[in-house]
Amino acid sequence: MVRLRWGYGLASGRRRWRVRRGFARRRASVVVLLCVLLAPPVCSESLQTADSIGQFTVRDGLSQITIRELHQDRRGFLWVATGDGLNRFDGFEFKVYRHRRGDPTSLPGNEVMSILEDRDDVLWFGTRSSGVARWDRSLDRFLTYRHDPQDPESLADDRVVVLTQTRDGLMWIGTQRGLTRLNPQTGEIGPFRGEPRALAEAWITGLWGDSKGALWVSTAEDLFRIGAAGAVESFADRVQFKGVTHPRVFLEEASGVLWVSGWPGLLRVDLN
Numbered sequence: 666m667v668r669l670r671w672g673y674g675l676a677s678g679r680r681r682w683r684v685r686r687g688f689a690r691r692r693a694s695v696v697v698l699l700c701v702l703l704a705p706p707v708c709s710e711s712l713q714t715a716d717s718i719g720q721f722t723v724r725d726g727l728s729q730i731t732i733r734e735l736h737q738d739r740r741g742f743l744w745v746a747t748g749d750g751l752n753r754f755d756g757f758e759f760k761v762y763r764h765r766r767g768d769p770t771s772l773p774g775n776e777v778m779s780i781l782e783d784r785d786d787v788l789w790f791g792t793r794s795s796g797v798a799r800w801d802r803s804l805d806r807f808l809t810y811r812h813d814p815q816d817p818e819s820l821a822d823d824r825v826v827v828l829t830q831t832r833d834g835l836m837w838i839g840t841q842r843g844l845t846r847l848n849p850q851t852g853e854i855g856p857f858r859g860e861p862r863a864l865a866e867a868w869i870t871g872l873w874g875d876s877k878g879a880l881w882v883s884t885a886e887d888l889f890r891i892g893a894a895g896a897v898e899s900f901a902d903r904v905q906f907k908g909v910t911h912p913r914v915f916l917e918e919a920s921g922v923l924w925v926s927g928w929p930g931l932l933r934v935d936l937n
Contacts, residue, residue: 669923670848681860721823724909728752736780738788746777754768762807764795770806773798781828783836783849791825797838810847811855821845821856831874833893839869856922859897864889873915877936883912888925888932 723729728750736744745752751772765771774795781789788800796811797820801848808916813819823842830849838845844857850855857865864882871883878893887901888909898907914926923934 676905684776694748721754721759726752726761728759728761728763733776733778734780736782736788738782739786744780744788745788746780752773754832769809772807773809773811778825779828781830781836783830784834785849787849787889788847789828789836791828791838792823793825796820796823797825797828798850815870818855820854826869828875829872829880831899832878837872837874837880839872840870841881842866844869859891861899863887864897864899868880870911870926871913871915873917873923875909875917875936876921881915881923883925883927885911885916888912 672826683750722730725878727745729747731748733746733748736830738744743754746752753760762772763775764773772790774792776793777790778793780792790798790800796809798807798809800807810820812821812823820840821836821843824841825838827839828836828839833848836849838847844864846857847854859865860922867884869882870885874882880891882889882891887899888906890898894896909927909932912925912932913929916924919930921935923936925932925934
């Protein structure tokens with residue numbers, strides 16, 4: 666049994682980005698890009714005193730300025746999911762991936778919502794209305810998983826919201842109509858059909874695989890924990906959860922404390 670505790674949280678011309686291809690330098694460029702694209706007002710003084718701060722727009726090769734998610738892969742590349750294309754930044758320039766009509770190996774949809782790098786360094790991308798795509802690094806192409814109304818073992822819905830991986834290696838896909846499990850080793854896929862039924866058909870807002878092997882699933886009005894053995898626990902009726910809506914963002918400390926964003930404030934879960 667986990668314990669919950671509630672607390673209130675705190676509310677020009679083209680420039681070449683000169684970065685060595687070394688991981689450390691590229692990592693610094695990622696931090697700067699995060700600040701410039703997402704939250705310039707909260708950048709620290711130390712960042713503001715850096716030698717240079719670069720701003721990236723479509724004039725610099727970025728496919729679009731509506732940023733859905735950022736991810737730096739283990740090779741140092743920055744992946745930028747936008748409302749019109751997937752971008753890979755190597756510290757010098759952007760490479761843009763878009764859907765090409767008639768090409769099943771291209772990105773299935775241009776509006777990319779989520780990014781996951783699994784434990785085998787494989788990158789997965791969830792799209793707004795075109796399913797999930799697995800990027801083949803060696804061939805630089807995509808394998809797509811879509812919802813098929815004629816196949817009950819296909820993706821639950823093509824409108825993908827979030828991706829995560831649990832300790833057992835399984836990948837979980839949260840969609841606007843339910844949860845899907847995918848084995849990245851075999852390609853076996855199938856929707857969650859357990860109880861409660863509300864979870865099986867819910868609009869998933871967040872996912873997290875914790876250090877104990879459990880999967881945490883958030884919806885607009887509830888928070889679920891699916892244990893390693895498959896048992897599902899709902900927190901909607903817990904006293905500490907009353908009045909909480911839209912849990913979405915998860916962060917786990919090394920000490921075994923899981924933080925979950927919600928409205929209003931933060932939820933603290935003791936996994937120990």
